[in-house]
Amino acid sequence: MRHPYTIREIARQAGLSTATVDRVLNSRGNVRESTVREVHEAIKALDRQRTQVRIGGRTFMVDIVMQTPERFSTAVREALEAELPSLQPAVVRSRFHFRETCPPEDLVGILDKIAKRGTQGVILKAPDLPEIAAAVGRLVAAGIPVVTLVTDLPHSARLAYVGIDNRAAGATAAYLLEQWLGDRPGNVLTTISRGSFRGEEERDLGFRSAMRLAEPRRNLVRTCAVFIAHDLDHDNTRLLRERRLSAVLHHDLRQDVRRACQTIMRANKALPDDGPTLPSAIQVVTPFNLPPDVSPVPFMG
Template identity: 35%
Template sequence: MAHRFTVKQIAAQAGVSAATVDRARHGREHVHEQTRRRVDAAIRELEEQAAAGIPAGLGLTFDVLLNSPERFSQAVRRAFVAAAADMAPLRIAPRFHTDERMRPARIADRLRAFERRATHGVVLKAPEHPAIVAAIESLTARGVPVVTFATDIRCGSRIAYVGIDNTAAGRTAAFLLSRFLGESGGVVLANLGSRDFHGENDRWRGFADFMAARCPRVEVVPTDGGYGLEHATYERARAERAKRGAIAGIYSMGGGNRGLLRALDEAGDREVAFVGHDLDDENRGLLRAGRIDAVVDHDLQADAARAIRHLLCFRRHGRAAEHGASRAVIVTPWNI
């Protein structure tokens, strides 16, 4: 397929040599299939950057590794491309690596692979796991800065966490549900994608503490392990509905909201107070359809810009980025 980028530009974006790009683009032997896919992805990323107005040339090239559902990964991707475009005439070139289900050992392998690739830094959304912590420490020991994004990893060598205050977000969701439910009480499902993510545990702790202190008539039932995927979340919600009876409210901090709603629709629970997280395309549609009452959101593009500034500052190319968590924003069907 024709494109307008030089071999050198593609090689820099892909993090491989110009010779490897040449072999991959001409279908020659001795090129691993994963390398061919990376070269093809680099061309797509360059096209995306050009469409956004990011200038060509040398600049900051960094890797964004996201272990998250595709709908959230796409929202993050758009946020980073837009934030990079706003920094012109600096050339800020993100490379994306996304997977909905990735074992910690595989994430650690990918992080170590960045040691062999020309990268100015890594932005990471991943669960907290000893293998991942070790890989972060190995990267930083080699001078590659790591910024954790959306969910933190307790690792002294990462240079910053960028994202929402997840404990405050959980409390905010609890406050909203307490107002929606009033004195009626009932069973509330608290849906976590996975307890392996530090951020979701923080959301759960903030939510559970608030509800225990202020809503004694509410029974909070946590469900986890759906990883934000629709069918897996549906199965867990259906099992809890069969066990607990009618559901009065849902706090979905882990996604998979269509699966949650399907399980409750099948059980006949139509009037359920529902608070979700992140104004991605799916949740925007559910808000407009009246299936979700509110979403706890934050400014992904501002977070992306802050992550980039941390990497720039590490490379001594700009002022220090602000530390501290992003503020939660409440989105309803009336202010989308």
């Protein structure tokens, strides 16, 4: 078990003698299995304490750059503020750069300005365009880690993507529609706000591919017998309560924001490496399984 601690440190943490710890670490035998576990647990405890010492009192300035509707930027701000206590003892300060609509060169200007000024990290939601990817490359060249949130820039130098597997989300929506519609004839409408966002494009591709496999005769245009939306924002929550939506594909934004901040902290050597970043879990939300922070709809028998 690799570790940076002396035998004396481990013995003090475990409440054992240095001779016993030496026998465990060097596999000399004549030690009870429970004692071996105590030594390993002591090393894990020292790891946790070492992490707390590294991040204790440190302040991380994070720039959050997003081209997104106000309802989502507000949700991100609220999620970050709610998660700040979970990041203690580190202190995370944030500068927000939100734009509902803007030409790519404006976003590039924001990113280049951050690169010159400096920051501990950037959380980014932006269109998947070559000029944006180039600006990300300049940030990384300046030693600034970039984490993409909810929509990715896979061909850029970003450190990690945090969010759902958007293609899987689209396929999930197609599966749910097929379960509800069955053999009923009709058309299906898909909408996206902007094709240059990788996440929306991936969801659309996943949906269309799965629909064609399930029912190739069905046209992808308009009918609203079943209506599935993405993101449990204020509008979609209201529409779901009113039964104007059949289901909403949702993911825990607070968890995503927390993971994005922790990824930046790891890039700054304040947290140990946690391995590859996995996609966030996709939740299928109906009026009867709304998250705890949203009032559920009473059962109507």
